[in-house]
């Protein structure tokens with residue numbers, strides 16, 4: 001029986017979410033819209049199959065087709081990033097990071113990562129995540145004035161901490177990362193270097209960002225942000241011994257049965273990302289962000305680091321006298337979806353914050369361009385000037401709906 005007839009509540013909820021995704025402007029920097037082909041693969045019968053282990057080394061029978069699709073995923077992602085070894089089984093970026101740590105460190109070992117409130121990720125050593133619970137986690141931040149990573153400061157902290165593992169990568173940093181500087185710091189300390197490229201994977205794959213392959217010991221990523229694939233993770237390395245440790249850390253270390261329907265969808269995503277038009281797409285993502293950031297700057301929005309050279313920007317709202325939470329809620333009423341985000345030196349809790357993070361990956365997938373970016377920035381400015389004015393938000397929501405209708409998903 002199909003979903004409509006068997007479970008009306010869930011059918012209706014999915015239909016309403018489809019409508020929300022269609023008629024709102026998705027500016028959450030970590031979200032995107034997958035292709036029909038990816039949806040088809042992840043909604044396939046592969047979800048029925050247990051396949052603990054790896055291709056040709058499974059703990060279950062009947063894995064002939066599963067082995068094929070997982071091998072396609074491995075070979076394609078290796079080609080995409082120019083890496084020698086890949087594990088495509090991580091259910092998420094956090095689980096990719098958990099396995100990466102376990103491949104090179106033991107519980108209690110010292111790790112050093114970018115702090116959550118300066119753009120890092122929970123799994124980079126936050127005290128409330130496994131990374132801060134199981135490891136002796138320390139952090140570096142960004143310069144409070146410039147918003148930039150200060151590599152000299154990272155080196156100073158690393159010398160004090162003497163970490164076994166240095167994690168670089170971010171969830172909210174609008175500039176390029178210099179992986180070579182992190183390599184030099186790790187080499188001085190004799191530390192392993194893990195690069196989490198979850199946000200910038202699409203930029204790295206297409207040459208718009210320095211690649212950490214061959215620089216970091218281990219590279220982790222998600223597949224659903226700028227890479228525009230299904231929700232999941234991947235681990236890459238050029239080191240054969242580390243590759244073996246990574247495989248063991250994922251299974252049986254931190255995961256059981258792999259999500260083979262998602263792995264097949266990852267294979268479709270990697271094939272799509274190998275097409276020349278994916279490079280064009282990423283160029284537009286970056287170009288759109290530049291226009292959005294420049295226009296916001298004209299409206300006196302204070303952009304952390306002064307702008308962006310990737311797919312995201314971080315807006316410090318302290319000069320506008322509104323919190324991240326207030327702005328997020330008001331924008332949602334106008335049909336614009338963002339997430340509140342801490343900014344460097346933020347004195348508000350993570351549930352309130354003084355900033356919001358925005359990104360252009362999803363709206364660029366819809367085909368929006370510079371003209372739409374300028375109007376979106378104008379609309380964001382109107383929202384900031386009219387917090388609490390529900391009539392104005394309703395007017396904007398109508399305009400957003402009309403704009404979205406012109407760019408179907």
Ligand code: DSN
Nearest residue numbers: 029030093121171172
């Ligand atoms: N939640 C992701 C993001 O929004 O960047 C990170 O896990």
